Amino acid sequence: MRSMKRFAIPIYISLIIYSACQSKQASNPGNNTLKMEAGIVIAADTTDITEDKLNNHLFSVTVFTNDSSINGSYDIETAWGYNTAYTSIRMPYGGEHFKPIIRKGDSPYTYVIGFNYDDDTTFREYYEINGNKGQIKARYTRSYTIE
Numbered sequence: 001m002r003s004m005k006r007f008a009i010p011i012y013i014s015l016i017i018y019s020a021c022q023s024k025q026a027s028n029p030g031n032n033t034l035k036m037e038a039g040i041v042i043a044a045d046t047t048d049i050t051e052d053k054l055n056n057h058l059f060s061v062t063v064f065t066n067d068s069s070i071n072g073s074y075d076i077e078t079a080w081g082y083n084t085a086y087t088s089i090r091m092p093y094g095g096e097h098f099k100p101i102i103r104k105g106d107s108p109y110t111y112v113i114g115f116n117y118d119d120d121t122t123f124r125e126y127y128e129i130n131g132n133k134g135q136i137k138a139r140y141t142r143s144y145t146i147e
Contacts, residue, residue, distance in 0.1 A: 036069040043102040045111060049081065051133075057081035059131040061111045063089075063100045072096030076113070078129050078136050085136040089127050091115065094146030105130075112141070 046060040062077045072091035077084065091098050098115035103123060105112045109131040114124045124144065130137045 036065050038064075038066050038069070040065045042074060042100055043113075045102045045104070047104075047109060049109070052081065055081065059109045061102060061113075061129050063102065063113060070096070072098070074100055076129070076138070078131070078138065080109075080131040080134055080136055083134050083136065085138070087138050089113065089140075092126070092144040092146050095144065100126075 042063045042065060044060065044062040046058050049057045049059055058079065058081070060077075060079045063074050064077070066073055066075045066088065072093075072095065074089055074091070076087050076089060078087075079085075089100070091100070095115065095117075098117075100113050101115060101123065103112050103114065104110070105128060107130065111129045112125050113127040113129070115126060116123065125142055126140065126144070128139055128141045
């Protein structure tokens, strides 16, 4: 009987602590154990390729969620006619909750992916995608430190 109490009490206390932690995690909306559904389109834009009027080809950029989007990672699909490229970007550390936004760049067949701070509407350039004669180039253009 005495040895049974010795094992039952720690098990009982462990169960109480475990259940208390579970209810706290479930009520915490910022909990990173929650998953975003992969494949949801966040932003997209398309431009006609004017040099290819015969085939009606397009230059397009699509940003969509992946399994790690809760941590600030997003997948990008870029197409120049029939050529398609895939890559992933990671939002700045500390800004994992920022939503990517697409804007047209200054050069033809250029898109810039950026973000806004929470209450600020200023577009922050972060990543650039270029298309030219069937080639697709992508690169980070800025880095940010968010505290």
